[in-house]
Amino acid sequence: MEGNIAELGQYIGAGLAAIGSGTAAVGVGNVAGNFLSGALRNPSAAAGQTATLFIGIAFAEALGIFAFLVALLLMFAV
Structure with a gap:
């Protein structure tokens, strides 16, 4: 019975760590959106x-990849 609970904990932890992979997409969108907003306001400074x-x-x-690695370690590490 204890092995099943430990395995369940691994999968729950891996699922929570995988949330970081999804939030990496939000972070990239935020960075690109703010750059685009600034570039449209001042096109001459966009190149810099x-x-x-x-x-x-x-x-x-990189933060998304690290979160993915943590999720894999939680799932498959012994």
Whole structure:
């Protein structure tokens, strides 16, 4: 009986950790949306902010990948 409860806890924890993968998409959308909003307000400054856009997207995606790795570790680690 205890093994089943421990397995259930692993799957619940993995599901909660997988929420971070979904929120990474929200973060990327937020970064890109704010960049687009600023670029439409001041088109001459948009070229200088492109590197910052890609850095922000990379950080948001990295957090999503880390959350995915935690979910996999919770599911398949012994």
